[in-house]
Amino acid sequence: MEENNNLNRKLTTASGRPYAEHENTQSVGSRGPLLLQDFILHEKMAHFNRERIPERVVHAKGTGAYGTFKVTHDITAYTKAKIFSAIGNTCKVFLRFSTVGGEKGSADTERDPRGFAVKFYTEDGNWDIVGNNTPVFFVKDPKKFSDFIHTQKRDPRTNLKSANMMWDFWSLNPESLHQVMILMSDRGTPFSYRHMDGFGSHTYSFIDKDNQRVWVKFHFKTQQGIKNFTAPEADQMRTTDMDHAQRDLVDAIDSGDFPKWTLKIQVMTEAEAKTFRWNPFDLTKVWPHAEFPLIEVGELELNELPRNYFAHVEQAAFAPSNLIDGVGFSPDRMLQGRILSYADAQRHRLGVNFQQIPVNTCPFMVNNFHRDGQMRVDGNGEDHPNYYPNSYGDIAPDMSYKEPAQELDSNVADWYNRNEGPGDNDHYTQAGDLYRKALSPQDRINLVNNIVGAMSGINGPKRDKIVNLQLCHFFRADIQLGMAVAKGLNVDVEQAMATPH
Structure with missing residues (x-):
């Protein structure tokens, strides 16, 4: 079969079925x-x-x-x-x-x-x-x-290991920013x-x-x-x-x-x-x-x-x-x-x-109907029934362990964008608070140096796009953070801020 060089090939399952939702899992309502x-x-x-x-x-x-x-x-x-x-x-x-x-x-x-x-x-x-x-x-x-x-x-x-892979993903997923900042601080080591x-x-x-x-x-x-x-x-x-x-x-x-x-x-x-x-x-x-x-x-x-x-x-x-x-x-x-x-x-x-x-x-009681399988090392249930209900054994569910029902907010099942619900699309407030309130002045200096060192490894034709897009996230979290990282990377701030996102 001739190789398909079409850059817009359809995303499919392993069995070849095309599908649309690769990033958001189907849920009952947005939450x-x-x-x-x-x-x-x-x-x-x-x-x-x-x-x-x-x-x-x-x-x-x-x-x-x-x-x-x-x-x-x-x-x-x-x-x-x-x-x-x-x-x-x-x-x-x-x-x-x-x-x-x-x-x-x-x-x-x-x-x-x-x-x-x-x-x-x-x-x-x-x-x-x-x-x-x-x-x-x-x-x-x-x-x-x-x-x-x-x-x-x-x-x-x-x-x-590839700085391009890491920062490309993070720059395209602003939800990662909070954890990225923790990782790039001294808490990451x-x-x-x-x-x-x-x-x-x-x-x-x-x-x-x-x-x-x-x-x-x-x-x-x-x-x-x-x-x-x-x-x-x-x-x-x-x-x-x-x-x-x-x-x-x-x-x-x-x-x-x-x-x-x-x-x-x-x-x-x-x-x-x-x-x-x-x-x-x-x-x-x-x-x-x-x-x-x-x-x-x-x-x-x-x-x-x-x-x-x-x-x-x-x-x-x-x-x-x-x-x-x-x-x-x-x-x-x-x-x-x-x-x-x-x-x-x-x-x-x-x-x-x-x-x-x-x-x-578990060092205490374990009772179930699981049997056989690779590396079974106990008595394998011996001669007790391996099915339920049965008329011979005494293993039965204990209804006192039943959890209360959970009331759901929706009866609509769909694929909801993880970043578009109320309270879901703010990726910057907590990241900015981390920088301003949780880190000491020296911690902030170390964070910037660590980010600059890690992002300096980005190279190739997509470098400017990845760098500028990630800088936009830092700017939205805290303007001083964005300025410090941009300066460390010798990036023109106006060009970075103008990057489409």
């Missing part, structure tokens, strides 16, 4: 939950999860440790989760830290978000909070995720895993004993204090010790200097969510602490290193779908996409029975 019938989302995420074997597609380089979580404050007004039923309750935890974009052999000090994934081994099952060291992310719809990660990996032609905060990032829900729902965000505040490398310091450590963060954690725990984090939450009522000036389920936005203050919950301590890295850290499998009674989902689009993709990634990477691996096994 409602996503629909399982949007098979494009499934195809993109399922294919993405299988692109690399056997290391993780993202978060490949990491370390982890066991520890303990202890409840120190009463939050039973918000959730009926048994772990929070009394002050002093404890459970075992496993926490895995990681870098996001690099391969297993990459350096710990790369400029990159850091994964912060916690597994709570509770009596009501394992509960996973799978987050990062940042409260926001680069995209707000899961259809965008694989495209974004491709820009952080290697160029398909050169097999090199933490000194160690012990000296950074962790965030659940997504909006989740709490359900109380009366089946009332509130929305919630999780924050893990380091008790060791925030400590970051500057860009030159990170570069120097990369040449000195590529495993600096891994070594720092091992040395601290081995010496009895157990790292600790304070778990805090933010709470928003359903009524407040309907009137909040931004979409409260938008992963590129934060909830201001002045309006939704942090509420202390408990303390997490890491005090035990795994005796075998591969058995525990490499085979640890986290998924946002691992919830417990009293904790639920929200219409956060990225969270809804991860409910599918993370568990699917673990089944691909470790096999369908990955939750029988010791680090992933």
Whole structure:
């Protein structure tokens, strides 16, 4: 067949069906939950999860440790989760830290978000909070995720990291600006895993004993204090010790200097969510602490290193779908996409029975009708029925765990542009506030220098377009930021501001 050189070729599924919506997932109303019938989302995420074997597609380089979580404050007004039923309750935890974009052999000090994934081994099952060291992310719809990660990996032609790919994507997706500014600040190069905060990032829900729902965000505040490398310091450590963060954690725990984090939450009522000036389920936005203050919950301590890295850290499998009674989902689009993709990634990477691996096994009761599959290592249900309902066994649903119904704002299913709903199209206010209010004068200088250094790698015939478009985003966030970056790149400001967008 003759090669098709038409530059306007139709976008199709793997089976050849043309389709129109590559960036927005079908939902019930502009803020409602996503629909399982949007098979494009499934195809993109399922294919993405299988692109690399056997290391993780993202978060490949990491370390982890066991520890303990202890409840120190009463939050039973918000959730009926048994772990929070009394002050002093404890459970075992496993926490895995990681870098996001690099391969297993990459350096710990790369400029990159850091994964912060916690597994709570509770009596009501394992509960996973799978987050990062940042409260926001680069995209707000899961259809965008694989495209974004491709820009952080290697160029398909050169097999090199590409500034063109990264900044081209960011310049065409202004929703990324908030996270880009965090990444380009010194927060993008933490000194160690012990000296950074962790965030659940997504909006989740709490359900109380009366089946009332509130929305919630999780924050893990380091008790060791925030400590970051500057860009030159990170570069120097990369040449000195590529495993600096891994070594720092091992040395601290081995010496009895157990790292600790304070778990805090933010709470928003359903009524407040309907009137909040931004979409409260938008992963590129934060909830201001002045309006939704942090509420202390408990303390997490890491005090035990795994005796075998591969058995525990490499085979640890986290998924946002691992919830417990009293904790639920929200219409956060990225969270809804991860409910599918993370568990699917673990089944691909470790096999369908990955939750029988010791680090992933619930230490309490597990009863289900799953049978067979690769690497089944328990009794495989022995001679008990493998179907339900049946007349022979005693496994049955417990209706006391039923979640309350969720009232939806719409009964119209369509593909809604993620950036055109009320409260969804402001990509600049929070990014500007970050620059003006959250960063010190020296932090702002370092941010500009880091941006200029990263954008200086953009080259080729599209350079001016990419640079000028990204500068427009910086100008909209803060005029002084835009001016400083433009000056560092020797760009004519009037030309940059005139770039079509």
